[in-house]
Amino acid sequence: MNDVHVKDGVDSETVEAVKALSGTYKYGWNTEIEMEYAPKGLSEDIVRLISEKNNEPEWMLDWRLQAYKRWLELKEPNWAMVDYPSIDFQDQYYYARPKSMVEKPKSLDDVDPKLLETYKKLGIPLKEQALLAGVEAPDGERKVAVDAVFDSVSVGTTFQAELKKAGVIFCSFSEAVKDYPELVKKYLGTVVPVSDNYYATLNSAVFSDGSFIYIPKGVRCPMELSTYFRINAENTGQFERTLIIADEGSYVSYLEGCTAPKRDVAQLHAAVVELVLLDDAEIKYSTVQNWYPGDESGKGGIYNFVTKRADCRGDRSKVMWTQVETGSAVTWKYPSCVLRGNDSQGEFYSIAIANNMQQADTGTKMVHLGKNTKSRIVSKGISAGKAQNTYRGLVSMHPKAKNSRNFTQCDSLLIGDKCGAHTVPYIEVKNNSSRVEHEATTSKVDDDQLFYCRSRGMGEEDAVALVVNGFCKEVLQALPMEFAMEAQQLVAISLEGSVG
Amino acid sequence: MLEIKNLHVQLEEEDKKILKGVNLSLEAGKVHAIMGPNGSGKSTLSYVLSGKKGYEVTAGSAHLEGNDLLAMAPEERAAAGLFLAFQYPVEIPGVGNMTFLRSAVNSQQKLRGEPEMTAGDFLKAVRAKAQNLKIEPDMLKRPVNVGFSGGEKKRNEILQMAMLQPKMCILDETDSGLDVDAMKLVSQGVNALRDNKRTFLVITHYQRLLDHIKPDIVHIMAAGKIITSGGPELALEVEKNGYADLLEETA
Numbered sequence: 001m002n003d004v005h006v007k008d009g010v011d012s013e014t015v016e017a018v019k020a021l022s023g024t025y026k027y028g029w030n031t032e033i034e035m036e037y038a039p040k041g042l043s044e045d046i047v048r049l050i051s052e053k054n055n056e057p058e059w060m061l062d063w064r065l066q067a068y069k070r071w072l073e074l075k076e077p078n079w080a081m082v083d084y085p086s087i088d089f090q091d092q093y094y095y096a097r098p099k100s101m102v103e104k105p106k107s108l109d110d111v112d113p114k115l116l117e118t119y120k121k122l123g124i125p126l127k128e129q130a131l132l133a134g135v136e137a138p139d140g141e142r143k144v145a146v147d148a149v150f151d152s153v154s155v156g157t158t159f160q161a162e163l164k165k166a167g168v169i170f171c172s173f174s175e176a177v178k179d180y181p182e183l184v185k186k187y188l189g190t191v192v193p194v195s196d197n198y199y200a201t202l203n204s205a206v207f208s209d210g211s212f213i214y215i216p217k218g219v220r221c222p223m224e225l226s227t228y229f230r231i232n233a234e235n236t237g238q239f240e241r242t243l244i245i246a247d248e249g250s251y252v253s254y255l256e257g258c259t260a261p262k263r264d265v266a267q268l269h270a271a272v273v274e275l276v277l278l279d280d281a282e283i284k285y286s287t288v289q290n291w292y293p294g295d296e297s298g299k300g301g302i303y304n305f306v307t308k309r310a311d312c313r314g315d316r317s318k319v320m321w322t323q324v325e326t327g328s329a330v331t332w333k334y335p336s337c338v339l340r341g342n343d344s345q346g347e348f349y350s351i352a353i354a355n356n357m358q359q360a361d362t363g364t365k366m367v368h369l370g371k372n373t374k375s376r377i378v379s380k381g382i383s384a385g386k387a388q389n390t391y392r393g394l395v396s397m398h399p400k401a402k403n404s405r406n407f408t409q410c411d412s413l414l415i416g417d418k419c420g421a422h423t424v425p426y427i428e429v430k431n432n433s434s435r436v437e438h439e440a441t442t443s444k445v446d447d448d449q450l451f452y453c454r455s456r457g458m459g460e461e462d463a464v465a466l467v468v469n470g471f472c473k474e475v476l477q478a479l480p481m482e483f484a485m486e487a488q489q490l491v492a493i494s495l496e497g498s499v500g
Numbered sequence: 501m502l503e504i505k506n507l508h509v510q511l512e513e514e515d516k517k518i519l520k521g522v523n524l525s526l527e528a529g530k531v532h533a534i535m536g537p538n539g540s541g542k543s544t545l546s547y548v549l550s551g552k553k554g555y556e557v558t559a560g561s562a563h564l565e566g567n568d569l570l571a572m573a574p575e576e577r578a579a580a581g582l583f584l585a586f587q588y589p590v591e592i593p594g595v596g597n598m599t600f601l602r603s604a605v606n607s608q609q610k611l612r613g614e615p616e617m618t619a620g621d622f623l624k625a626v627r628a629k630a631q632n633l634k635i636e637p638d639m640l641k642r643p644v645n646v647g648f649s650g651g652e653k654k655r656n657e658i659l660q661m662a663m664l665q666p667k668m669c670i671l672d673e674t675d676s677g678l679d680v681d682a683m684k685l686v687s688q689g690v691n692a693l694r695d696n697k698r699t700f701l702v703i704t705h706y707q708r709l710l711d712h713i714k715p716d717i718v719h720i721m722a723a724g725k726i727i728t729s730g731g732p733e734l735a736l737e738v739e740k741n742g743y744a745d746l747l748e749e750t751a
Contacts, residue, residue, distance in 0.1 A: 447553060452590035454574035455550050455583075456600075456660060457608035466603060470594030470643065 025327075026493065028262035028292060031118045031232050035151070036102065038095035040235075044068060047205050050095050050152075054174045054208070057181065067194045067204030074198045080361040081390040081422055082330050084303065087268060094206045096151040096233035108156045115155050119148055122259060124228045126156055143223040144255070144482070145170055149240055151233045152208035159223065166222050168252075169214040173241050176212030183214055187245055191274035191311040191338070199270040199332075200307040203239045207272065210240035215250035215281075224253050224480060231260035231291070231302065237268040244274070246281035248314060253284040255483055259327070260292040264300045266329055271306045279314030279341065284322070286479055287335075288487055291327035293494075296385075298357030301329025308335035312344035315370070320347040322478045324487045325362060326494040334392065336365035339373035339401070346375040349478040351487070353494045354387030354419070363393035363424075368401035368434065377408040380472045382491075383419035384498035390422040397434040404434040412442040413471050415464065415498045443471075465492035501699040502526040502549075502668050507560035509541075509548050509724075518544045520724035521560070526668070529696040533710055534703045535735060536721035537743050542703045543587060545721075546672045550584040551577050564668055578604075579611035581667030585657040585674050592644040597656065600644045601626060601663055608664060629662040633689050651682035658689040669693070670701045675709040687712030707739035720746055 038049050047068045051061040076086070100112035108116075108126055119126050126148055145159035147170065154172030163170050169180060176184050194204045211227040231238045246252055260267065269291060275283050285308075294301025304327075310319040321335040331354075337346025348364040366375035375395065383389040395406045412421035423440050445467050453463035469476065469488050476484050476491075502524070509519035518541045526532050536542050548555050549562055551574035562569040564580055572580065592600065606616050617625070630640060633655045645653050654674055661669055671690065675683055690700070690713050702713055710718070710732065718734040719726045720743070728734070728746060738746070 448590045449592055451552050451574060452586065452592070453600075453604075455552075455578055455586075456604035456664065457575050457578040457611060458603055459575050459607065460573075462603065462607060466595055466600070467592060470592055473594035 025262060025292060027122060027259035027290065030261040031114060033114050034099040035096050035233055036099050037093050040093055041090040042094055046094055050206055050208055053095060056177055060177050064205050067201050070195045071201040071205055074201055076198050080332050081388060082332060082359040082361050084330050092268065093236040095208055096236045097153040098150060101153050101155065108158065111156050115150060124148065126158060145223055145225050147172060147211045147227045149209055149227060149229045151231060151236060151238060154209045167216040167219050168221050170225055171212055173210040173212050183245065187243060187276050191276060191309050192272050192307050197307060199305040200272050203241065203270050203272045207239045207241040210242045213244040213252065215246045215252045217247045218249045221252040224255060226255040229258035231267060231269065234263055235265060240271045242273040244283060245276045246278065246283050248278045249280040251282045253480060255286045255480065257288045259290050260302055262292055262300065266301055266303055268303050273308040275310035275319060277310065277312045277314055277317035277319055280316045281314055282318045284320045286483055287323040288483060288490065289323065289325045289327055290490060293327045293358050294329035296356045304328035304331045304333060306333045309338065311338045312341050312346065315341040316343045317341050318345040322349040324490060325352040325360060326490050329358060331360040331362050333362045334364055337375060338367045339375065340369045342370040343372045344370055348377045349475040350379045351472045351475045352389055353382045353491060354389040355494055355498055356385040356387060358387045361390040361392055363391045365394040366406055368397045368404040371402045373401055373404040375406045378474055379410045380475055381412045381421055382468055383421050384415035384495055386418045388420045390424060392424045394426040395436055397429040397431055397436065399430045402431055402433045406436045408438045410440040414444045461496060464495055464498065468495060501528045501565060503563045505561050507562060508558045509544060509555050510558055512554050512556045518724055522726060524726060526699050526701060528699055530716045531700040531702060531713065533715035533718045533735060534701065534721050535718060535738055540721045541724040542721055543672055546584055546670045546703060549670060550574060550582060575607065575611065579608045583661050583664055583666035583669045585661060585671045587673040587676060589645045589653040589657055591646045593646050595644050596641055597644050598626065598640045601660060605663055626663060629659055632692065633659055634685060635659055650677035654678060654686050658686055662689065662693060668699050672703045675704055675706060683709065684712060707735045710735045722747055
């Protein structure tokens with residue numbers, strides 16, 4: 001039970017750390033840097049321009065143009081329980097890159113110091129040396145390779161050489177298109193098809209960069225891989241694309257983080273993430289989403305409209321999504337698992353926090369196609385202020401998915417009496433040997449709990465943080481250690497000012 | 501230690517007066533007991549002293565070592581040395597008992613501007629005190645009060661008290677829901693904390709708790725007032741004759 005003690009220590013340190021951090025959104029500052037923009041608005045010419053900026057081959061451009069044509073025929077979805085002014089797709093920029101990135105730097109040492117400084121300030125060191133020194137670090141501290149995406153471009157990727165020795169490819173998406181075209185061609189759009197949905201189609205037309213990962217057969221990736229997304233430019237959308245391929249018997253743990261400056265005007269972030277898992281492969285995909293949530297009155301913030309899907313093509317493959325969604329003005333996101341391979345497994349652990357005027361409509365889809373497939377959903381929704389928080393999830397057992405099982409647990413916590421929590425489960429079972437279980441609860445952080453904590457000496461916000469972290473515990477424990485600490489702090493910070 | 505003068509309290513939500521001029525003076529190192537029939541305001545007194553929301557003080561004062569208690573936030577009262585052992589300890593799912601204790605100890609030390617206890621010292625202290633109260637290590641890891649038996653909950657309150665080392669301890673019907681053995685254990689825990697500086701206010705319905713925690717002074721409370729005070733023999737009298745006689749005498 002030693003690990004329990006560690007968690008205990010972490011919990012109380014969190015409360016300490018939270019105390020030390022005053023102010024709400026920590027990452028709201030802006031980097032002053034010379035930028036190069038594509039002309040405002042969206043057209044076929046813009047799609048061509050983005051492709052040209054990335055020096056893409058013809059096939060990639062064709063793919064984009066096909067997506068663009070399809071997008072023009074699609075309508076914006078309106079079934080989610082979110083409400084925001086309609087987006088003027090002609091009134092924003094689709095491409096923005098720092099001028100210093102026009103010539104891609106040869107190595108990390110050549111990256112614009114302003115950009116390096118930005119990531120340092122965000123707590124993301126882009127230096128390998130600093131981390132390599134981790135040999136002397138205490139046990140358990142692991143190396144993390146980072147791909148840093150700034151607005152529309154990848155600034156740099158660390159530990160590439162070391163990873164390559166293990167056969168692992170970790171690079172920006174634009175590099176992958178040039179250096180590994182066969183892999184990209186083989187898998188791109190096979191999990192999330194070009195015409196999947198409005199925002200995925202838009203992304204397919206205008207995506208600018210993102211991360212590409214290939215783990216070869218039988219390889220256990222020697223370190224954590226991560227991407228840090230930073231939106232900096234004003235009035236600019238970020239459209240990144242992530243493709244991870246885990247070949248037979250391989251394993252990788254991947255983390256992503258994201259932040260943006262405080263701006264009065266809402267900004268669009270529409271990403272697509274595709275995971276491919278072959279026989280016996282395993283991917284752990286963790287997200288700490290901390291986009292700018294807008295101010296207390298609902299002004300500004302990021303519209304986070306994201307399509308994430310894992311295709312467990314191989315038998316016995318396993319994917320685990322863990323997400324901590326604390327930021328964004330509006331979230332529309334359903335990381336999903338297609339359990340195609342026999343005995344494949346999908347897990348989804350989620351904490352979604354909506355405070356002030358934030359709106360979150362998030363959940364997952366577990367599509368059971370293969371025999372003996374298993375899925376597990378644990379969703380913790382926390383609403384405070386005037387926020388609306390919806391869990392939306394599909395569990396579908398297809399006719400051939402014999403003896404498959406799903407367990408869903410969906411808990412909502414309300415802080416105050418002006419917020420809302422909604423649970424919208426969709427369950428389809430088309431065979432008679434599968435089992436689906438769904439449990440849902442809604443509770444309030446009650447005054448008695450807060451008074452109990454305060455009567456023992458904890459301040460009001462520490463008390464809320466403690467109670468909420470307790471509520472989220474199962475999900476926090478699913479995160480990699482380093483992230484779990486950050487996530488706990490984030491949970492507390494996101495709820496500042498929610499009581500009193 | 502604790503001076504309560506002419507304390508008048510009503511419910512915030514409705515115009516219901518509960519305390520109607522309570523006067524109490526508790527000296528350092530003494531054990532005071534308050535007894536009284538249901539609805540006399542005993543628990544309300546403990547809540548108001550520790551700062552629970554929902555009560556309005558319309559007159560009077562309460563000072564802890566000269567500090568105006570009623571002007572402080574609940575956590576400040578705790579840091580100043582006040583502790584309430586709850587009649588119904590609250591459950592906090594997902595928060596380990598140990599985590600909760602450590603947060604409480606650290607928070608108080610921080611509020612007092614004292615250096616924090618190291619993780620090692622803390623663990624040692626908790627284990628030793630838990631053992632005295634026959635609290636299994638497993639109970640320290642379980643979420644706060646979740647699935648605890650009545651006895652475990654009360655022992656847990658006393659463990660918190662032992663860790664926080666308060667100056668002024670209020671025990672609100674700590675004997676309710678306890679069998680004889682559990683009551684003995686809890687009383688031993690309380691008695692172990694008695695010294696010539698620490699003050700106790702023991703609220704109870706029954707004399708039997710006072711067999712184990714021997715009071716210096718007993719007060720009888722009825723209809724929001726202390727109607728009479730005396731030595732331990734007063735509790736015995738109540739046990740024998742009930743409250744009716746006392747109520748009539750003072751009516």
